[in-house]
Amino acid sequence: MLTMPIPEYLSEILDNVRAHTSGEVADYIPELKSANPHPLAVALCTVDGHIYSSGDDEIEFTMQSISKPFAYALALQECGPTEVFAAVAVEPSGEAFNELSLDGENRPMNPMINAGAIAINQLINGADSTVEDRVEKLRKYFSELAGRELTIDRVLAESELGAADRNMSIAHMLRNYGVIEDEAHDAVLSYTLQCAIKVTARDLAVMTATLAAGGTHPITGKKLLDARVCRLTLSVMASAGMYDEAGQWLSTVGIPAKSGVAGGLIGILPGQLGIATFSPRLNAKGNSVRGVEIFKQLSDDMGLHLMSTEPVSGHAVRSITREGDTTFIRMQGAMNFSASESFLHAIVEHKFQGNLVVLDLSRVLTFHSVAIRMIKEGLKRIRDAGFEVAILDPDDVLPDVRFSDGTVCSQIT
Structure with missing residues (x-):
C-alpha cells in the first residue's frame, strides 16, 4: 500500500532545526517559566482536509496570543466590521505587543497587540456578558474550529493573572477612554482565560486551514465564518501578527502569521493550507526560535510567499485512467506544493492495476523545486510497490527524472 511522503519531509525539517537551542521560555x-523547552512539532492542514504532522504534535499547550486572530474573526462575525473597526483599528503599531498606546481616535492600533485583543475580547457575546459566559462562547467556538473539545488551563491562567500588572494597566487605559465597559479586572480575567485555552499543533493547523478556506471547516465541511471575515483577519495578521517583527517576517516568509509566548506559531496560505509549529524557546521579539526557522524553510521549499510570482495550479490531477495494462496519471497546470500534494493524495487512494504507470505531463506548465521532489517520490513509491513507471514529458518541464536512490525513470516519447 502506498504511503504519503509528506510526514517524512516534515520530519527532515524538524531535524534541520533541532540544533537551534537559542532563546528562552517566557x-x-x-507556569511558562517552568515549561519544558524541548518539545518540537509541525503540522499542516490543506483546505481539502488532509492533515500532515511530525514531532510532538499531540502535546497540548496554551494558545496565548495565537488566540487573537480567532477571537477577532468571531468578533467580526458576531458584530460586523463597522462595530469592530469603531473599537479597534487595523494599523501596524511598530511597538511591543504590550505597549500602552492608542491611535488618534483613542482606539488600540490593531487586534494583534494586547490592547486591541482585550478590546476585541470584550465585544464577544455582548457588553452585558459575564466573564464565564464570554469565555465559554470563545472556548466552544475554538473547539468548533479545532474539531474537538478544547479545555482551559486554569492553573496557568491563575499564574498569569498574578503577573498581569501590565495588562491591568492596559485595561484601565481602555476603560478610561470608553473602549471597554467591564471592570479592568474582569476584562483581563476574560482575556487571560481566552489565552489559556489548550491546543496541539494539529489543532492549530486545522483551525488555520478553516481561515485559509474562507471559513469552511476542512474536515466537517461546516461553514463557520464568512469569507470576508477571513479576508479581514488574514489581512491584519499579515501586517501586524508578528508585532514589531512583522515587516521582516512579511519580507522573508511572506504569509499571514501569529505567534504565542507558549511557543506556538501559526501561518496561513489563503486558499491552500494552514501551518502550525510548537517550540517553546522564544527570541527577543517573543517569537519561537525554531518555529521561525521552520516557517522560513517551508516558505523557501514550498514557494509559499504571498508575493511569489509563480503561477498556482487549481486541479492538478486531470484524471487517472486505465487502458489495458497501463494506467495514465494526467497532470495539468503549475506544479507547486499544493498541486503535488494533490497528486500524492490521489495515488495513495488509487488502487493501481496492470503493469505500467505513466505520468503524463503534456499539460504541465512549470515545476517548483518542492513539487519535483514530491512527484518523484510518489513515482518511486509506485515503482517500489511493483509497477513499472514512465514519464510522458514532451516539453521537458521536469528537468531531472532521477530518483533518490540514483535510478532513472523511463521516458516515453
Whole structure:
C-alpha cells in the first residue's frame, strides 16, 4: 500500500532545526517559566482536509496570543466590521505587543497587540456578558474550529493573572477612554482565560486551514465564518501578527502569521493550507526560535510567499485512467506544493492495476523545486510497490527524472 511522503519531509525539517537551542521560555508567567523547552512539532492542514504532522504534535499547550486572530474573526462575525473597526483599528503599531498606546481616535492600533485583543475580547457575546459566559462562547467556538473539545488551563491562567500588572494597566487605559465597559479586572480575567485555552499543533493547523478556506471547516465541511471575515483577519495578521517583527517576517516568509509566548506559531496560505509549529524557546521579539526557522524553510521549499510570482495550479490531477495494462496519471497546470500534494493524495487512494504507470505531463506548465521532489517520490513509491513507471514529458518541464536512490525513470516519447 502506498504511503504519503509528506510526514517524512516534515520530519527532515524538524531535524534541520533541532540544533537551534537559542532563546528562552517566557519567564514573566511563572507556569511558562517552568515549561519544558524541548518539545518540537509541525503540522499542516490543506483546505481539502488532509492533515500532515511530525514531532510532538499531540502535546497540548496554551494558545496565548495565537488566540487573537480567532477571537477577532468571531468578533467580526458576531458584530460586523463597522462595530469592530469603531473599537479597534487595523494599523501596524511598530511597538511591543504590550505597549500602552492608542491611535488618534483613542482606539488600540490593531487586534494583534494586547490592547486591541482585550478590546476585541470584550465585544464577544455582548457588553452585558459575564466573564464565564464570554469565555465559554470563545472556548466552544475554538473547539468548533479545532474539531474537538478544547479545555482551559486554569492553573496557568491563575499564574498569569498574578503577573498581569501590565495588562491591568492596559485595561484601565481602555476603560478610561470608553473602549471597554467591564471592570479592568474582569476584562483581563476574560482575556487571560481566552489565552489559556489548550491546543496541539494539529489543532492549530486545522483551525488555520478553516481561515485559509474562507471559513469552511476542512474536515466537517461546516461553514463557520464568512469569507470576508477571513479576508479581514488574514489581512491584519499579515501586517501586524508578528508585532514589531512583522515587516521582516512579511519580507522573508511572506504569509499571514501569529505567534504565542507558549511557543506556538501559526501561518496561513489563503486558499491552500494552514501551518502550525510548537517550540517553546522564544527570541527577543517573543517569537519561537525554531518555529521561525521552520516557517522560513517551508516558505523557501514550498514557494509559499504571498508575493511569489509563480503561477498556482487549481486541479492538478486531470484524471487517472486505465487502458489495458497501463494506467495514465494526467497532470495539468503549475506544479507547486499544493498541486503535488494533490497528486500524492490521489495515488495513495488509487488502487493501481496492470503493469505500467505513466505520468503524463503534456499539460504541465512549470515545476517548483518542492513539487519535483514530491512527484518523484510518489513515482518511486509506485515503482517500489511493483509497477513499472514512465514519464510522458514532451516539453521537458521536469528537468531531472532521477530518483533518490540514483535510478532513472523511463521516458516515453
